[in-house]
Amino acid sequence: MKNVFKIVTRFVIGTVVIALILVIFNAAFLTILIFQTPQSYKSRSKIVTISKDLKLQNGKYVLGRKGEKAMNSQYKWGMLLDDRGKVIWSKNMPKDISKQYSISEVSSFSKWYLKDYPVDTWNHPSGLLVIGNERNSYWKYSVQFTSKFIGDIPKHMVEILILNILFAFLLAVFLGVLLYRSLSPVAKGIENIVQKKPVQLPCSGILGNLSSAINKTSREVQLQRIALKKRDDARTNWIAGVSHDIRTPLSMVMGYASQIQESAELPMEVRDKAEIIQRQSIKIKQFVSDLNLVSKLEYDMQPLNLVKIFPEELIREIAADFLNNDLEDKYNIDLIISSECGNHMILGDYTLLKRAISNLIQNSINHNPGGCNILIKVYMEKLKFIIEVKDNGTGIEKERLSNFYKGFQYDNGHGMGLLIVNQIIKVHKGNLNITSEIERGVSCNIELPAINS
Template sequence: MKSVMRIISRYLVSAVGVALILLAVNFVVFFIYMFQLNSIEQVEYPVSQIAEGLTVQNGAYQLSDTTEKIIEGNYQWAMLLDDAGKVIWSLNLPAEIPQKFTVPEVASFSRWYLDDYPVYVWRRPDGLFVLGGRVDSVWKYNIEYQMVVFDKIFIWIPLVLLINTLLAFAIALVFGLRLYHSLKPLAGGIRDMSEKKAVKLSTKGLLGELAAGINKASAHLVEQDIALDKRDNARTKWIAAISHDIRTPLSLVMGYASELESNAELPTAEREQAGIIRRQSQRIKTLVSDLNLASKLEYDMQPLRLSPVSLPGLVRKISADFLNGMMDERYTIDVEIDENTQDETITGDEELLTRAVSNLITNSMQHNPKGCTIQINLVKEAPFISLSVMDDGIGFAEEQCLNLNQPTEDPDLPYSGLGLTIVRQIVHAHGGKVKFSNRTTGGCEVLLSLPLDMG
C-alpha cells in the first residue's frame, strides 16, 4: 500500500501546484487585460491631446484635421462648454444633447454618461472640453473603498492565496481519498496475484473496468497454475512409475550377473563380461534413482527430513566410505576441515546432503578415468559454512559449466550433468548457494555454501 500512498501524495501536491499556478496565471492575465483595455485609447489618443487639437484662429475655433480624424475614428462627437455651461463649439453633436448644462448636470456626466454616451472631459482655459464615445463602447462604474482596505491589501492578498491553497488542498484530498479507496482493493488484488491467490474484485465504481481485467487475468493465472500442477504431478508420477518398473527387472539382471561373475566354473572372459553387465546395471540403477530424485526436487515434492547435521562428521564418513569400498589406487581423497567448523551444525536433510557430496566425488572419478586427487575443504564463512570439492583432473566443459551456474528451463545435460543438477537442487532446497568453476591450475571446483542457522 506504500506505493498507493505515494501516488496519492504526489496527486495532492500536483493538484495544489496546478491550482496555484492557474490562480497566478488568472491574476496576471486579468490585470494585463484590464490594463490594456482601459488604456488602449487613452495611451494612443488621450483626451488632453485631443483637447489641444482645438485652437482659436481669427476669433473662431478651428479643429485640426488630425484631431478630427481621431475623434471620428475612435469616438463619436466632441463639444466645448464655457464657464456658464453653454456649448460654444461642437463636432458631430447628436440632436438629443442639449446646448446648455447646469453645474449639477456637468458634475453628473463628467465622470459617467451623457444620454448613454460615455464621456471624457478635460479642463481648458476657455472652458470644459467634452469628448463623447459611442454608445455601449465603454462600461463605467463607480467603485469606492475605505482606505483601510488598501492599507491592509498586502495582508489580504497572501491571506486569500493561503485560503485558496488550503481549499484546493482540501478538494484534492477528497478526490485523492476517493481514488485511494478505489485503488486499494486493486493493489491488494495485484499483490494476491503475485502470491498465486485467486482474486475476485468488485467491478463497480470508477475503476470497475480495470478490476474486471484483473479478475480475468487472475482467473487465467489460476487455470494455468492448475494445468501446470497437473502436468508436473503427472510427470513426477510417470517418472516414479517408470523407476519402480525398471528396478525389479534390473535387480534380477544384477543378481544373475553377480552370480555369473562369482561362478568359478565359468571361463574368465565370461566372468568379466558378467562383471561388466553388473557394473553397467548399477549405473542404470543410479541413473534412474537420480532421475526420480531430480524430478521430485524440481517440483518441490521431495520432503526434507530436517535435523541437526554436523558437516565435519558427514564429510569424514563419506570420505571413509569411498576410501574403504569404492575407490582404487588411481584416486585419492584429501580432507581438510577448519578448526572453527568442528562444533558447527546446520539444519538439513542428512541423506540428501550425503547424496550431494557423494555425487561430487563420483563426478570427479567418472570424468577422470586416469585418476586424480580429490580435495575436500570445509571452512566457516559466517553466516555460511562453505564446503568445496575440487580435483586436478580435466575440469568442466565450458558450456556445461555455464549451464550449471545459469541453468535453462530444461537443461539438456549428460549423466554427469544430472548428478550435478541434483547437487544444485539439494543445496537450493537447504537455502544455500552453489558455484561450479574450473581451477586455473587444472581440474574443477564446486563450492557449496550452506546457512549455519536454518532452524
C-alpha cells in the same frame, strides 16, 4: 495494500501541488491583466495630448496633428464646453448629443456617461474638454475602499491563499478516499492472482473494465494451474511407477550377475562379463534413484530433515570419505576453510547437502580421467556461506554450460549430477553458480544462508 496507500498519498500530494500551481497562475494572470490594462487604455495621456493640441486659431478652435492622432487611436468623438456650458468646438459629435449644458448636467457626466456614451473630461484653458466613445464600448464604475482595507490587502491575500490550500487538500483527501476504495479490491485481486487464488471482483464503477480484465485473467490462471497440476501429477506418478517397475527386475539381474561373478566353476571371461553387468546395473539403479529424487525435489515432495550443521565438519567428512575410498593418486583434494566459519552454521538436511557437494567432487573425478587437483574452499560473504568446489581439469564447453543455466536441463555426463545439486541447493534457499574454461577447469560456487552458532 501498501502500494495502494502510496498511490493515494501521491495522488493527494499531486492534487495539492496542482491546486497551488493554479492559484499561483491565476494570481499572476490577474496581476498581469491589472497592470497591462492601463498601458492599453492610456486615457489620461491621450486626453492631455488632445487638450494641449486644441488651440484657438483665427477665432476658431483647431485640433493639431498630435491631437488628431491621439483622438483617432482612443476616442470616437469630442467637444469643448465654455464656462456657460455651450459647445464651442466639436468633432464627430453624435446627433443626439446636446450643444448646451447646465452645471448640474456637466457634474453628472463628468466622471461617468453622457446619454450612455462613456466619456472622459479634462480642464482646457477655454473650458471643459469632453472626449467620448461609442455606446457600450467601455464600462466605467467608481470603486472606493477605506485606507484600512487597502492596508489589510496583503493579510487578506495570505488568508485567501491558506483557504485555497486547505480546500485543495480536503478535496484531494476526499478524491483520494474514493480512489482508495476503488483501488483496494483491484490491488487485493492482483495479490490473489500472484498467490494463485481465484478472484471475482465487482465490475461496476470507474474501474469496472480493469476489474473485468482481472477476473478474466484469474480464470485463465486457474485453468492453467489445473492443467499444470495434472501434467505434473502425471509426470511424478509416471516416474514413481517406472522407478518401482524397474527395481524388481533390476534386483534380479544384479542378483544373478553377482552369483555368476562369484561362481568359481565358470570361466574367467564369463565372470568378467558378469562383473560388467553388475556395475552397469548399479549405475542404472543409481540413475533411477537420482531421477526419483529430482522429481521429488522439484515438486516439494522430498521431506527435509533440517538440523544445524557446521560446514567445516561437513566438508571434512566428505573429503575423508573420498580419500578413504581408495582415491587414485592422480586426484588431489585440498581444503581451505576460513576461521570465521566456526561462528556460524547452516540449517539444512545433512544427507542432501552431503550428496550435493559429493556430486560436485565426483563430477570433477569422472570428467577428468587424466587426473586433476580439486580445491574445496569454505568462507563467509555477507552472512552467507560460500562453498567453492574447483578443479584444474578439462572444463566444460560454453554451449553445454549454457544449457545448465537454462533450467539446469539434463545433459549426458554432467547433467543429472548438476541437476540434483541445483535442486538440493534451491530447497535450502541457496544458489549454485558454475563457471568454466576449456583446459582450465570448472568452478562451482554454492551460496547458502548462514545462522549464528
